[in-house]
Amino acid sequence: MPGLAIRKGDRVAMIAGKDRGAEGRVLAVLPKKRKVIVEGVNRVTRHEKVRPNRRGGQEGGIQHKEAAIDVSNVALVCPTDGPTRVGHRVEDGASVRVCRKCGTEL
Numbered sequence: 001m002p003g004l005a006i007r008k009g010d011r012v013a014m015i016a017g018k019d020r021g022a023e024g025r026v027l028a029v030l031p032k033k034r035k036v037i038v039e040g041v042n043r044v045t046r047h048e049k050v051r052p053n054r055r056g057g058q059e060g061g062i063q064h065k066e067a068a069i070d071v072s073n074v075a076l077v078c079p080t081d082g083p084t085r086v087g088h089r090v091e092d093g094a095s096v097r098v099c100r101k102c103g104t105e106l
């Protein structure tokens with residue numbers, strides 16, 4: 001099974017779904033689920049139980065967290081073309097990712 005074209009740290013754009021057009025950095029890749037977590041995209045609100053901590057403050061309450069996105073809903077961002085399809089090219093025996101439009105290594 002081929003690995004995902006998207007890696008941690010990549011800049012990606014949403015090409016489908018409610019956050020379509022949003023861009024962010026990949027925080028985590030979940031290859032088995034074929035999903036990625038993108039900074040600031042697909043945020044969900046979680047209500048956690050409020051509990052006192054030792055310093056006399058409170059923890060919990062409302063937390064905002066990014067939920068995983070299917071990789072088919074995101075595209076790698078080329079500096080020239082914006083969201084793009086990814087191709088592969090072999091250089092010095094190693095496969096590198098390139099923009100399908102302009103051929104720039106991504």
Ligand SMILES: [Zn+2]
Binds near residue numbers: 079081082084099100
């Ligand atoms: Zn390009």
